[in-house]
Amino acid sequence: MHLDPYVESVLIFTGINVVMAISLYLPVSAGLLSLGQGGFMAIGAFASAYLTTALATPFAPALLAGGALAGLVGLLVGFPALRIKGIYLIILTMGFGEIVRVLFLNLEPTGGASGLSGIAPHTTLPVVAAAAGLALAFCWQLRDSRIGWALNAVREDELAAETVGINLTRTKLSVFSLGAFIAGIGGGLYAHFTMFIDPAQFGFQRSAEIFIMVLLGGMGNFLGAALGAVVFTLLPELLRGLQDWRMTFFGTALVVMMIVRPWGLIGARR
Amino acid sequence: MSGEPLLEGRALHKVFGGYSAIVDVSIAVRRGSIHALIGPNGAGKTTLFNVITGVLPPTRGAVLVKGEDVTGARPDRITRLGVVRTFQSVRLFSSMTAHENVRVGRHCRSRGGFASALLRVPFRASAAEAAAHKRADELLAQVGLQGKQNVRAGDLALADQRRLEIARALASDPELLLLDEPVAGMTPVEVQESGRLLRALRDRGITILLTEHHMSLVMEISDTVSVLNFGCKIAEGTPAEVRSNRQVLEAYLGTGEVV
Numbered sequence: 001m002h003l004d005p006y007v008e009s010v011l012i013f014t015g016i017n018v019v020m021a022i023s024l025y026l027p028v029s030a031g032l033l034s035l036g037q038g039g040f041m042a043i044g045a046f047a048s049a050y051l052t053t054a055l056a057t058p059f060a061p062a063l064l065a066g067g068a069l070a071g072l073v074g075l076l077v078g079f080p081a082l083r084i085k086g087i088y089l090i091i092l093t094m095g096f097g098e099i100v101r102v103l104f105l106n107l108e109p110t111g112g113a114s115g116l117s118g119i120a121p122h123t124t125l126p127v128v129a130a131a132a133g134l135a136l137a138f139c140w141q142l143r144d145s146r147i148g149w150a151l152n153a154v155r156e157d158e159l160a161a162e163t164v165g166i167n168l169t170r171t172k173l174s175v176f177s178l179g180a181f182i183a184g185i186g187g188g189l190y191a192h193f194t195m196f197i198d199p200a201q202f203g204f205q206r207s208a209e210i211f212i213m214v215l216l217g218g219m220g221n222f223l224g225a226a227l228g229a230v231v232f233t234l235l236p237e238l239l240r241g242l243q244d245w246r247m248t249f250f251g252t253a254l255v256v257m258m259i260v261r262p263w264g265l266i267g268a269r270r
Numbered sequence: 271m272s273g274e275p276l277l278e279g280r281a282l283h284k285v286f287g288g289y290s291a292i293v294d295v296s297i298a299v300r301r302g303s304i305h306a307l308i309g310p311n312g313a314g315k316t317t318l319f320n321v322i323t324g325v326l327p328p329t330r331g332a333v334l335v336k337g338e339d340v341t342g343a344r345p346d347r348i349t350r351l352g353v354v355r356t357f358q359s360v361r362l363f364s365s366m367t368a369h370e371n372v373r374v375g376r377h378c379r380s381r382g383g384f385a386s387a388l389l390r391v392p393f394r395a396s397a398a399e400a401a402a403h404k405r406a407d408e409l410l411a412q413v414g415l416q417g418k419q420n421v422r423a424g425d426l427a428l429a430d431q432r433r434l435e436i437a438r439a440l441a442s443d444p445e446l447l448l449l450d451e452p453v454a455g456m457t458p459v460e461v462q463e464s465g466r467l468l469r470a471l472r473d474r475g476i477t478i479l480l481t482e483h484h485m486s487l488v489m490e491i492s493d494t495v496s497v498l499n500f501g502c503k504i505a506e507g508t509p510a511e512v513r514s515n516r517q518v519l520e521a522y523l524g525t526g527e528v529v
Contacts, residue, residue, distance in 0.1 A: 138388055144399075145387035146380050153363050153374045159325065160361040165349035165378025165442055178384065 008125055009193075010237055015128030016189050017229040021213040022135040023183035025225035028214060029148075030175045031155035033086065036077075036093030037183045038206035039100035040070040042199065044184025045191040046110045049119045052192070054109070059122040059192065067184035074180025078173045097207050104199040115198025116191070123193035131189060132226075135182055139222035151175055183210075216257060218264025227265050274337050276301045276446050276477050277322065277353065282331035284317050291317040293501040295331075299446065299479050299494075304472050306488045307481045308512075309498035310521060315481040316358060318498070319450050323355045324348045335446075350378045354439040355448035358481075360431045364424030368415055368434050371423050372406040375441030409437040413467060429460045436467070440476075447471065449480040453487060465491050489513065497521065 003011075024037050048066030051057035057065070077096050081089055105113050142148040150171055153161040162168050191197045209232065217228020235253070239246045257265075275298035284291045292314040299305045307315050320326040322333055324345040332341045335351045363371050380398060390396065395403065410419055413433040418426065423434060432452055439447055452468070453461045465487050468478055482488050488495060489509040497505040497512060499521040505512055512518055 141390050141392065142384070142387045144395075145390060146377065146382045147384055147387050149370070149374045150377055152366065153377075156363040156365060157361050159345070160357075160363065161374075162325075162345040163323070163349060163355060163357075163361070164375045164438065165346045167344075167346050174384065 003125070010233065012123065012125055012128050012193055014230055014233040015125070015132040016123075016186055016193070017210075017213060017233045018132040018226045019128075019135050019182060019186040019189065020210045021217065021225040021229035022132075022139060022222060023179045023181075023186055024210050024214045025139070025179075025219070025222050026151075026182065027176045027179040028219050028225075029155060029222075030151040030172055031085070031158075032081070032172060032176055032179075033090050033211075034093040034176075034179070035090045035204070035207045035211055036095075036097035036100075037179070037210045038202045038204065039093075039097035040074060040180040040183035041187035041190065041206065041210075042100050042104055042202035043070040043073055044187030045197050045202065046104055046107075046116065046187075047184070048188035049116050049191040049197060050110055052122070053116060053119055059120070063185060063188040063192075066188040067181045070184025070187070071177045071181030074177040075173060077180075078176040081176065082169060082172050094204065094207070097202075097204060101199045101203050104202075111198070113199065115196060115201075117196040119191055119195045119197070121192060121195055123189045128189055128193075131185060136222065136226060143222075147171075212254065216254065216264060218266045220263070221266050224264045224266035231265065275299055276336060277479065278334040279318070279322060280332040280334070282318065282321055282333070283329045284314075284321055284326065285329045290501050292321070292498070295498070295501070295503050297496055297503070299477060301445075301477055302472065302475065303493040304468060304478045304480070304491050305494045305496070306492040307479065307496050307498065308483070308485070308488055312500075313498040314501040315498055316450055317501075319355060319448055319481065322348075323353065323448060346378065349442055349444075352443070352445035353448065354442050354444040354446075356432070356435040356439055356450055356452065358450040358454065360428070360435055362423040362431055362435060362438070364422065366423055367420050368410060368423055368426065368437075369406050369419040371434055371438050372409050372441045373402055375438035376402050376405065378442050406437075406441065409440050410434075412440070413437045414463065429456045432456070432464075433467075440471075444476060446477045446479065449478060449482075451481055451483065453482065453484050461487055 020037060020041065024034060027034055044066035047069045048062040051062035051065060052059060081092055084092060104110055110116055150166045153166055154168065154171055158168060213228040213232045214225045216232060217226065218224025236246060236250055239249055242249055277299040279295060279297045282292055282295045295318060309315055321328045324343050327342040332339055335353055340348055340351065363374060380402060410416060413436050415430060415433055415437065418430065423431065426434060453464045456464065461484060469491055472478055492509055495507065495509050495512040496503055497518050504517045504521060505515045
């Protein structure tokens with residue numbers, strides 16, 4: 001089967017964005033809003049790309065190592081982040097994203113500002129489909145599980161959650177770190193598709209895009225987050241006919257959406 | 271009844287800035303009793319609850335559950351030890367249904383994290399999940415919420431919300447239930463029903479410590495009454511003893527002298 005290269009690349013970006021949206025959806029499901037997923041994505045991207053280019057590591061272990069490193073950093077960032085909530089956590093994670101960008105800007109082994117190039121194109125459509133499918137399957141399994149309910153409880157009322165015996169620290173840290181891990185995997189997939197990465201690709205703009213996908217789709221439902229990622233990736237492509245007015249139209253659509261359906265495309269009205 | 275108390279507070283102090291909310295309060299809750307904590311508004315009842323359940327650490331003093339020192343332990347640990355509370359201002363997971371609230375209440379008596387969630391059989395409840403389902407139904411019926419399983423907690427009437435909070439607390443199989451004003455805002459009929467429920471729970475072996483302003487209920491169901499005023503314990507005894515205590519009367523009604 002031969003897919004048109006343009007269609008294939010759009011589908012791959014869609015899959016990567018679904019992975020990124022899930023990486024944010026998970027912490028959001030416990031009430032942890034992050035505007036720093038781009039930072040975790042960068043860690044996964046640079047770590048895995050460095051492994052496959054400089055050290056000739058096979059793709060799968062490199063991808064997992066990138067995710068694991070991002071997850072570990074998520075654990076470290078999570079500790080101070082646990083004490084704060086809402087808008088303050090958003091600002092903290094924003095600051096974290098900037099720190100990561102500036103770090104890679106100055107890190108020589110990964111090429112500094114000029115980035116890493118010559119990355120092998122390991123990310124094929126089946127690989128992305130498998131990763132996105134796994135992320136979605138995980139969320140599906142989580143939905144009615146003990147830990148899934150604990151996450152909901154923490155989002156709804158932290159004190160009441162503690163009162164029913166939920167360990168707040170452990171629950172919040174693990175879901176934040178898990179989100180970071182998945183963002184790192186998304187970054188690794190991205191790096192091995194674009195074949196060139198530089199720190200500028202993972203700045204605030206990237207984090208904000210991921211945030212918008214989840215907001216667009218609906219924060220209360222992982223299918224919503226995934227649908228948000230799909231719409232966010234496909235709509236600008238479908239609007240190419242509008243040429244220069246494309247992003248204007250897209251922005252307007254977002255504004256209208258937030259007025260008409262503030263709870264997202266899918267997801268319960270709260 | 272003899273033996274060590276189920277819950278013991280030893281010389282508890284809690285200071286907020288320069289204000290002492292509770293001063294040198296010692297309290298021992300006997301297993302199998304209904305123990306009431308009364309006192310005028312601001313006497314420190316809720317602060318004492320918060321200190322006992324780990325929501326706030328005491329400034330000084332110690333909290334013991336079944337002889338084990340749990341001073342300053344986190345609330346989830348206290349819950350696992352079998353001491354669960356409700357809140358004066360009702361804290362439910364309001365966008366979940368009544369049934370879901372009770373199932374979450376079972377959290378500390380069940381097992382499983384992210385890994386086991388991943389390995390679940392899709393579209394089928396495990397034996398443990400099915401049992402938790404059934405238990406939640408039973409508990410809802412026990413507090414009188416049968417037929418309201420699928421109502422969102424936030425949409426329930428206040429009296430039902432208080433009942434649901436008790437059901438959620440019962441889901442963790444507590445030995446001691448701490449109820450912070452369980453009948454506040456209820457009609458006289460609902461108060462009577464709640465009184466019967468609390469007695470039934472005690473008869474099933476659950477010890478209860480409650481704060482309440484509804485005096486006739488307190489005097490009717492309590493085995494022991496402790497009275498707080500301005501953060502100090504001023505009296506303790508059976509309902510009859512407390513009712514005739516001069517200091518208690520003064521705390522509630524003021525002194526007989528004309529100022």
